[in-house]
Amino acid sequence: MEVFKLKKLSRNRQEEIEAYLYTIPWIIGFIAFIIGPMILSLYYSFTEFNIVNPPVWVGLKNYANLFKNPMFHQSLKVTFYYAGLALPLTLIIGFSLAVLLNQDIMGQKIWRTIYFFPSVIAGVAVALVWLRLFDPNIGLINKILGFFGINGPKWLLDPDWAIPSFVMMSLWGVGRSMIIYLASLQSIPTSLYEAAEIDGANVIQRFFNITIPMMTPVIFYNLILGLISTFQLFTEVYVVTGTGGINKAGSLGGPARSTMVYNLYLYLTAFRYFDMGTASAMAWLLFIFILVITVILFKTSKYWVFYQGQLGNQENKKNGK
Numbered sequence: 001m002e003v004f005k006l007k008k009l010s011r012n013r014q015e016e017i018e019a020y021l022y023t024i025p026w027i028i029g030f031i032a033f034i035i036g037p038m039i040l041s042l043y044y045s046f047t048e049f050n051i052v053n054p055p056v057w058v059g060l061k062n063y064a065n066l067f068k069n070p071m072f073h074q075s076l077k078v079t080f081y082y083a084g085l086a087l088p089l090t091l092i093i094g095f096s097l098a099v100l101l102n103q104d105i106m107g108q109k110i111w112r113t114i115y116f117f118p119s120v121i122a123g124v125a126v127a128l129v130w131l132r133l134f135d136p137n138i139g140l141i142n143k144i145l146g147f148f149g150i151n152g153p154k155w156l157l158d159p160d161w162a163i164p165s166f167v168m169m170s171l172w173g174v175g176r177s178m179i180i181y182l183a184s185l186q187s188i189p190t191s192l193y194e195a196a197e198i199d200g201a202n203v204i205q206r207f208f209n210i211t212i213p214m215m216t217p218v219i220f221y222n223l224i225l226g227l228i229s230t231f232q233l234f235t236e237v238y239v240v241t242g243t244g245g246i247n248k249a250g251s252l253g254g255p256a257r258s259t260m261v262y263n264l265y266l267y268l269t270a271f272r273y274f275d276m277g278t279a280s281a282m283a284w285l286l287f288i289f290i291l292v293i294t295v296i297l298f299k300t301s302k303y304w305v306f307y308q309g310q311l312g313n314q315e316n317k318k319n320g321k
Helices: 002-044 061-066 070-101 108-120 123-133 140-147 159-173 175-186 190-198 203-230 235-241 262-271 276-303 308-318
Strands: none
Touching (some): 002 276, 061 276, 070 108, 070 159, 070 175, 070 262, 108 159, 123 140, 123 159, 159 235, 175 203, 190 203, 235 262
16 A cells, blocks of 8 residues: 555655646746846846946936937827726727627527637737728728718827727727627526526616626726736837828828827837837836736726626625524
């Protein structure tokens, strides 16, 4: 029996060693391409570094200068404006589409595919498609508006319409959140709806008292992902307002700096002005901001996010069980 235990222990040990060997490539890549650059960027954020010359330690100077920089304030303003529009719309429209496509309708699977398919297309391709659609002269959107006698705006050429145009562009990928909502909707036990219907609850009451509470974990999940995504907007703005024969809006961040989002200004600081110290400071400020907001959301989630077990416990308390 003791020999058997020794053999068993040695086999478990062997499996542990094999597991570590399989994970070593990932660990090396994680350290080399994620942890390493993060540590270096944190160091560079406290230095004056232009790539050509060695970094010089300047302490908190980069962070202090950023808050005195009008362009930094502009990038924050534009990013918050975009996030304030795009994030709620993405959550609401994605949820609404999921509820509609969860109904027993003709061609249900086809409609689901149609709404999800655009979300798999890459960011550059999406930007080019919408660049054509938003063209004030030959764009399809203004053509349709003109058919109904409406003079369409200049979209990306108008500072007042530039960010709303990118918000519309972001809704192109709403199918990602829709699929997640749809999967969660289908996991809600039908017995809950049947019991509520027997008790006399109408459709609206069942929606607000069963569907939404049961969906709050997924809403919370999509909220976190959407928050990170909206504050990292870059590709579409760079492609649409950049140069190289496809520029329709003037210059990077144009027109009139109305699309100078945070990540675009970070890119310009790093790779046009070669101020890697300031760019690293911007990257860490963005990281800290998203981290703080995420922590706040997690802390406050206990007041509005309900899980199935918690709902059952609350119902038992109400019934005095």
